[in-house]
Amino acid sequence: MRIAFIGGGNMAVALIKGLISRGVMPGDILAIHPGEESRRRNSRQLGILTQPVVDGAIRDFDAIVLAVKPQIAREVAGQVSRHLNASQLFITIAAGIRLIELSKWLGGHGRIVRAMPNTPALIGMGISAMVSHPDVDSEGRTLASEVMGAAGKILWLDDEKHIDAVTAVSGSGPAYVFYFIEAMQMAAKQLGLEDEDCSKLVTATFVGASNVALQSNDTLNTLRQNVTSKGGTTEAALAVFDKLNVKAAIVRGILAAAERAKEIGDEFGFQ
Ligand SMILES: NC(=O)c1ccc[n+]([C@@H]2O[C@H](COP(=O)([O-])OP(=O)(O)OC[C@H]3O[C@@H](n4cnc5c(N)ncnc54)[C@H](OP(=O)(O)O)[C@@H]3O)[C@@H](O)[C@H]2O)c1
Numbered sequence: 001m002r003i004a005f006i007g008g009g010n011m012a013v014a015l016i017k018g019l020i021s022r023g024v025m026p027g028d029i030l031a032i033h034p035g036e037e038s039r040r041r042n043s044r045q046l047g048i049l050t051q052p053v054v055d056g057a058i059r060d061f062d063a064i065v066l067a068v069k070p071q072i073a074r075e076v077a078g079q080v081s082r083h084l085n086a087s088q089l090f091i092t093i094a095a096g097i098r099l100i101e102l103s104k105w106l107g108g109h110g111r112i113v114r115a116m117p118n119t120p121a122l123i124g125m126g127i128s129a130m131v132s133h134p135d136v137d138s139e140g141r142t143l144a145s146e147v148m149g150a151a152g153k154i155l156w157l158d159d160e161k162h163i164d165a166v167t168a169v170s171g172s173g174p175a176y177v178f179y180f181i182e183a184m185q186m187a188a189k190q191l192g193l194e195d196e197d198c199s200k201l202v203t204a205t206f207v208g209a210s211n212v213a214l215q216s217n218d219t220l221n222t223l224r225q226n227v228t229s230k231g232g233t234t235e236a237a238l239a240v241f242d243k244l245n246v247k248a249a250i251v252r253g254i255l256a257a258a259e260r261a262k263e264i265g266d267e268f269g270f271q
Pocket residue numbers: 006007008009010011012032033034035036038039067068069070072076093094095116117118119171
């Protein structure tokens with residue numbers, strides 16, 4: 001499998017590292033981006049091919065991954081369209097750029113997969129939701145699964161409209177978790193614990209509880225009730241959360257994120 005990346009920033013590097021660790025040869029990976037220093041770093045640290053501008057070299061690759069900021073996606077897609085052939089798979093991770101616009105910018109190309117990864121991809125623990133253009137066959141979907149699976153789990157969606165929900169849930173989600181961790185650490189500090197101990201206790205609690213949620217067959221409600229004895233400490237905390245409507249506030253925040261994702265998609269769509 002030969003993969004060309006347009007863009008060589010955080011997300012591209014996360015995917016490239018994952019691909020190399022899964023056995024793709026660094027010489028079969030190309031990253032195209034303008035910054036001389038970042039290119040030199042990528043070729044030195046990853047052993048991959050790099051070049052500053054899009055040209056006919058991309059014809060030799062099975063898949064092209066668009067990993068630039070959404071604001072320049074249209075310009076870059078225009079450059080790619082001059083060299084793309086119909087059999088190549090085009091994968092975009094640019095937030096907010098829809099299949100219909102991208103296909104137009106790529107001169108009617110149909111083998112396109114849109115993916116929404118999240119930042120735990122940086123340590124191979126991301127989750128990417130993906131949706132394919134109707135022209136993508138099962139072979140194309142398998143290739144896209146292999147590329148995006150290099151950065152963690154994958155989830156195929158059957159309707160692109162759900163990408164806005166995914167953006168709000170798992171795309172922005174790591175920030176909500178960091179927010180909750182921060183709040184727990186603030187409380188731990190107020191209770192007199194050392195900074196280092198606060199951090200250790202809270203992050204280990206998140207990792208442990210997430211793994212229980214992942215591995216258990218019980219519902220979250222049951223798992224929560226199992227640690228909430230009548231008249232005990234957990235019950236005291238949860239009573240305050242409920243009184244302050246914490247759960248409803250989180251739900252409202254995530255709905256606002258989904259709304260914003262839709263607006264951003266509309267903005268790019270009407271460029
Ligand atoms: N980070 C996330 O959590 C996340 C999650 C989901 C989706 N995404 C999407 O992933 C995409 C990339 O995000 P990122 O965090 O990896 O961004 P980033 O670290 O800022 O990387 C952007 C890359 O684009 C390159 N670039 C700039 N102009 C270019 C051009 N004209 N042609 C080719 N390459 C160009 C830059 O090159 P130089 O290094 O040479 O300057 C840089 O390597 C974005 O569209 C974002 O929406 C990110």
